Amino acid sequence: MKQVFVKGPITPDFIATSIAKHQSKYEIGAHNIFLGQVRADEVRNRKVAAIDFTCYEKMANEVLHDIREKAFRTFDLTCLHIYHSIGEIKVGEVCFFVFVSAKHSKDVYEATEYLVNAVKKKAPIFGKELFEDETHQWKVNKTW
């Protein structure tokens, strides 16, 4: 099982290092990256300050394994990486990083869209939206 969950925000350094690691893979001609960032949503005059992510890790790892396998079966990919934050992530910080590499651009675009949607829909990840006034509400993805 590949390690998906990262404690804390996904930093620009982490993303840059991930890109650098692929420079020795000469069969790759196209990379595509999706970054999910915590947004300062406003709900009845309360502004989101952070999201506290938790997950059912045992199930999430299995679901993500299946999602990854399906992506490899469906698209002609060289490699793909999925990272998701756990813990409190402040607005403006990155909590979700999908990185797809292939010979050609068409595959990376289509695979990225599939992966982002599948993770949102199928992975048991939960988000507590923490407001600036210290109240909270639970985030619900539109695909639920």
Next chain:
Amino acid sequence: MATIRYFGIVAEVTQRNEEYIEIENMNVSEVWNLLYAKYDLSTLNARVALNQRLVDLNSSITVNNNDELALLPPFAGG
């Protein structure tokens, strides 16, 4: 004993992350109804996973001791 795990808003309502219950001849639907009544889960839009696989709330699949049943609120990844 079967392990029951709670996540997100469900854990907030049950005030625990997990518990162990003795199961005898119960299916998923019966265990769900037991927990639903115990914690008043009526306001929660929860789903059930048996051994890390989503199953229908009304499922007649048997829950055995050593199984893990999880009550999952709406997903929010991404």
